[in-house]
Amino acid sequence: xxxxxxxxxxxxxxxxxxxxxxxxxxxxxxxxxxxxxxxxxxxxxxxxxxxxxxxxxxxxxxxxxxxxxxxxxxxxxxxxxxxxxxxxxxxxxxxxxxxxxxxxxxxxxxxxxxxxxxxxxxxxxxxxxxxxxxxxxxxxxxxxxxxxxxxxxxxxxxxxxxxxxxxxxxxxxxxxxxxxxxxxxxxxxxxxxxxxxxxxxxxxxxxxxxxxxxxxxxxxxxxxxxxxxxxxxxxxxxxxxxxxxxxxxxxxxxxxxxxxxxxxxxxxxxxxxxxxxxxxxxxxxxxxxxxxxxxxxxxxxxxxxxxxxxxxxxxxxxxxxxxxxxxxxxxxxxxxxxxxxxxxxxxxxxxxxxxxxxxxxxxxxxxxxxxxxxxxxxxxxxxxxxxxxxxxxxxxxxxxxxxxxxxxxxxxxxxxxxxxxxxxxxxxxxxxxxxxxxxxxxxxxxxxxxxxxxxxxxxxxxxxxxxxxxxxxxxxxxxxxxxxxxxxxxxxxxxxxxxxxxxxxxxxxx
Amino acid sequence: xxxxxxxxxxxxxxxxxxxxxxxxxxxxxxxxxxxxxxxxxxxxxxxxxxxxxxxxxxxxxxxxxxxxxxxxxxxxxxxxxxxxxxxxxxxxxxxxxxxxxxxxxxxxxxxxxxxxxxxxxxxxxxxxxxxxxxxxxxxxxxxxxxxxxxxxxxxxxxxxxxxxxxxxxxxxxxxxxxxxxxxxxxxxxx
Numbered sequence: 242x243x244x245x246x247x248x249x250x251x252x253x254x255x256x257x258x259x260x261x262x263x264x265x266x267x268x269x270x271x272x273x274x275x276x277x278x279x280x281x282x283x284x285x286x287x288x289x290x291x292x293x294x295x296x297x298x299x300x301x302x303x304x305x306x307x308x309x310x311x312x313x314x315x316x317x318x319x320x321x322x323x324x325x326x327x328x329x330x331x332x333x334x335x336x337x338x339x340x341x342x343x344x345x346x347x348x349x350x351x352x353x354x355x356x357x358x359x360x361x362x363x364x365x366x367x368x369x370x371x372x373x374x375x376x377x378x379x380x381x382x383x384x385x386x387x388x389x390x391x392x393x394x395x396x397x398x399x400x401x402x403x404x405x406x407x408x409x410x411x412x413x414x415x416x417x418x419x420x421x422x423x424x425x426x427x428x429x430x431x432x433x434x435x436x437x438x439x440x441x442x443x444x445x446x447x448x449x450x451x452x453x454x455x456x457x458x459x460x461x462x463x464x465x466x467x468x469x470x471x472x473x474x475x476x477x478x479x480x481x482x483x484x485x486x487x488x489x490x491x492x493x494x495x496x497x498x499x500x501x502x503x504x505x506x507x508x509x510x511x512x513x514x515x516x517x518x519x520x521x522x523x524x525x526x527x528x529x530x531x532x533x534x535x536x537x538x539x540x541x542x543x544x545x546x547x548x549x550x551x552x553x554x555x556x557x558x559x560x561x562x563x564x565x566x567x568x569x570x571x572x573x574x575x576x577x578x579x580x581x582x583x584x585x586x587x588x589x590x591x592x593x594x595x596x597x598x599x600x601x602x603x604x605x606x607x608x609x610x611x612x613x614x615x616x617x618x619x620x621x622x623x624x625x626x627x628x629x630x631x632x633x634x635x636x637x638x639x640x641x642x643x644x645x646x647x648x649x650x651x652x653x654x655x656x657x658x659x660x661x662x663x664x665x666x667x668x669x670x671x672x673x674x675x676x677x678x679x680x681x682x683x684x685x686x687x688x689x690x691x692x693x694x695x696x697x698x699x700x701x702x703x704x705x706x707x708x709x710x711x712x713x714x715x716x717x718x719x720x721x722x723x724x725x726x727x728x729x730x731x732x733x734x735x736x737x738x739x740x741x742x743x744x745x746x747x748x749x750x751x
Numbered sequence: 752x753x754x755x756x757x758x759x760x761x762x763x764x765x766x767x768x769x770x771x772x773x774x775x776x777x778x779x780x781x782x783x784x785x786x787x788x789x790x791x792x793x794x795x796x797x798x799x800x801x802x803x804x805x806x807x808x809x810x811x812x813x814x815x816x817x818x819x820x821x822x823x824x825x826x827x828x829x830x831x832x833x834x835x836x837x838x839x840x841x842x843x844x845x846x847x848x849x850x851x852x853x854x855x856x857x858x859x860x861x862x863x864x865x866x867x868x869x870x871x872x873x874x875x876x877x878x879x880x881x882x883x884x885x886x887x888x889x890x891x892x893x894x895x896x897x898x899x900x901x902x903x904x905x906x907x908x909x910x911x912x913x914x915x916x917x918x919x920x921x922x923x924x925x926x927x928x929x930x931x932x933x934x935x936x937x938x939x940x941x
Contacts (some may be wrong), residue, residue, distance in 0.1 A: 650881075660870075
């Protein structure tokens with residue numbers, strides 16, 4: 242309790258609260274703007290975080306992470322264009338309700354459901370994460386290697402459209418990660434005599450390039466095709482008391498559903514929201530009203546996709562493996578600001594973890610307050626011309642890349658990886674596996690090396706501890722699940738009927 | 752009644768916007784690129800001086816990457832060739848015009864003319880910015896970057912083209928320097 246109060250005192254200091262406020266409000270805006278996602282928001286935030294402490298940085302990142310998931314609902318409701326893929330299901334009833342002249346209420350319901358989903362999942366995170374971290378303290382190098390193998394199989398899960406292309410992108414990421422000094426002996430590999438390459442490709446410029454600059458290039462294709470925001474009435478925001486009662490019956494179970502889906506690596510908000518939507522429809526007394534502006538059809542996906550945030554943070558914080566694209570980017574961001582997620586973080590820096598938990602809870606409250614208060618402002622934000630927005634983002638991308646080492650070379654790397662990311666994405670190679678390869682590849686190689694040093698070259702050590710077997714089984718299941726998903730997509734891809742806009746450019750687990 | 756889109760169709764089905772023939776050619780091109788990359792990786796790995804510690808060689812990881820990439824690239828190539836043959840058989844039925852149309856579509860997809868010019872402009876802008884920022888400093892280099900980028904993104908209003916680059920540069924400069932204390936490149940007076 243004392244630790245919690247200490248963390249509370251830390252988070253509510255004016256500077257930290259301001260950071261959280263900037264993170265949440267920035268996240269809402271980034272999530273709401275079609276063409277930008279939570280991943281891009283987190284990356285754009287990084288240059289601001291180099292010169293603040295790790296705990297401060299974590300507060301701002303957590304605000305951005307939560308705000309962006311919620312923000313996607315705004316454009317889904319007002320434009321029928323989900324800001325993030327996880328808000329696509331919200332569009333199904335949000336937009337029809339907005340067309341009936343009740344856009345304010347649609348946003349109000351989405352805000353309340355998002356906050357409730359977020360709070361429930363954060364409570365779950367606070368209760369479960371420390372226990373799992375305590376268990377993970379027993380892990381040695383073989384267990385960590387098995388865990389990284391499992392983490393790398395998530396590549397398959399986030400690339401179900403074409404497993405081959407996803408895996409190729411992942412292998413390309415692993416190849417990028419081999420450049421530089423090898424993690425065990427420190428000898429150079431693939432540096433071609435260029436001293437700069439001894440440190441490999443720095444993660445931040447690669448992240449900026451693959452996620453942010455590639456998106457700017459995608460938007461460059463759409464010049465002159467900007468979505469026109471229809472005029473919406475944004476008067477009544479809060480639902481009535483009887484509506485709130487019916488909402489509560491949907492929000493609580495779908496929040497829990499979202500939390501559990503978030504726990505499973507390779508899933509993410511989009512799966513949770515569509516699943517929650519179909520469950521809400523199945524249990525509804527008026528399923529025929531879904532798709533015509535039923536508020537339960539807005540609440541269910543929003544509670545679920547915000548519910549995934551806490552669930553997805555459990556494996557990230559306790560084991561250091563990301564569950565989806567946003568948490569993969571979050572992992573990269575945490576490493577960049579000097580925080581290494583894993584059980585040791587819980588043991589050595591409990592104050593950082595406690596302040597993160599408090600910040601995540603506060604972020605949900607801020608989402609509620611900002612969401613309800615800014616209903617009339619957000620449509621104006623959506624009207625920002627892309628000819629102003631994207632040049633500013635380009636400038637931020639370059640500053641971000643530069644500020645890592647104060648080097649224009651890093652800006653050039655970001656630019657090159659931006660084009661690589663654009664061309665790969667354009668031809669069906671998802672960017673998430675590339676990043677997972679870049680982040681997890683060296684970690685896997687490092688743990689493999691340490692395990693073999695411990696066993697004096699005996700490879701059987703990798704299979705001896707029972708936990709490693711469990712991770713290898715999970716890895717196999719992850720691949721089987723992806724193969725099934727891949728077949729499912731192959732049968733569906735021929736007849737897509739979506740009306741979604743910007744989400745089409747991004748990954749469903751984003 | 753509105754059809755419920757699946758998340759997969761939203762995220763993937765439409766993202767590529769490619770027809771089968773386009774996709775097949777793209778698979779062949781990228782399969783070949785990745786195969787070349789894999790062969791290059793394996794060759795470069797064989798050139799590394801062999802050093803082994805605890806049964807793990809400096810070449811183990813690059814070899815694993817090279818072999819894995821080569822296998823996957825071959826699978827992608829095979830998929831592309833098979834799809835192309837199917838497409839060819841279909842276009843035989845449609846006649847020569849069908850084949851020409853398919854070839855044109857694939858080229859259009861790989862090198863969209865609308866994008867090529869803007870993309871080139873974007874690349875040149877980025878490269879020039881990274882080269883001059885050290886010499887002239889952030890404050891001098893950034894307004895032209897934003898100005899040119901605004902033009903690339905289709906801005907036509909002159910007052911925006913003049914004001915936004917100056918305001919954004921000033922705001923970001925002060926935000927980074929005074930609030931977050933990030934040292935931005937300076938040269939001369941700036």
